[in-house]
Amino acid sequence: MATLAELRVLLRDSRAALLAAVHGLPEDLLQQPGAVGPWSAAEVMAQRIEAESRALTLVQSILHGHPHYPDLPEAELDQHAVERRRAWDWDGLLGELYQQREETGINLDDLAGEALSARVRVGERELSPFDVLAGLAQQEAALGAQLAAWRQRVAGDKRS
Numbered sequence: 001m002a003t004l005a006e007l008r009v010l011l012r013d014s015r016a017a018l019l020a021a022v023h024g025l026p027e028d029l030l031q032q033p034g035a036v037g038p039w040s041a042a043e044v045m046a047q048r049i050e051a052e053s054r055a056l057t058l059v060q061s062i063l064h065g066h067p068h069y070p071d072l073p074e075a076e077l078d079q080h081a082v083e084r085r086r087a088w089d090w091d092g093l094l095g096e097l098y099q100q101r102e103e104t105g106i107n108l109d110d111l112a113g114e115a116l117s118a119r120v121r122v123g124e125r126e127l128s129p130f131d132v133l134a135g136l137a138q139q140e141a142a143l144g145a146q147l148a149a150w151r152q153r154v155a156g157d158k159r160s
Helices: 004-022 041-063 074-084 090-111 129-155
Strands: 120-122 125-127
Touching: 004 041, 004 090, 004 129, 041 074, 041 090, 041 120, 041 129, 090 129, 125 129
Parallel strands: none
Antiparallel strands: 120 125
16 A cells, blocks of 8 residues: 655655756756757746646545546646746746645645545546556656756756
């Protein structure tokens, strides 16, 4: 059975990998398209904020017995996240990214015992709160690796 301690480690390590990939880069490079697919590193961070918010909403809805996940395509949700934060500078994005993770951390306390692994049907799948948040961490770790590869291609070890 998955534990809350394991989930905390997954979330911590995936966020560390994501942030390490972009740490110290100049803002003009962070805003440059093409870091991950067509998206800039800044746009990827905007998407991560929104993805974590959706994951936390799903976890809370599972805990309250009414699982809910938006039925919009992921690409549309990503575009919405980017548009909503288009005028934000890098510090603003990081501030919200940190705030969202803090909110997730606070909500982890509600996942004690069996609640963490209790599986419910969400659309076509059966998920537990652990599955949702571990999936979030896996996505974030993969994006961290993609951003690190992008960084190596375009900047070497360029730091501001």
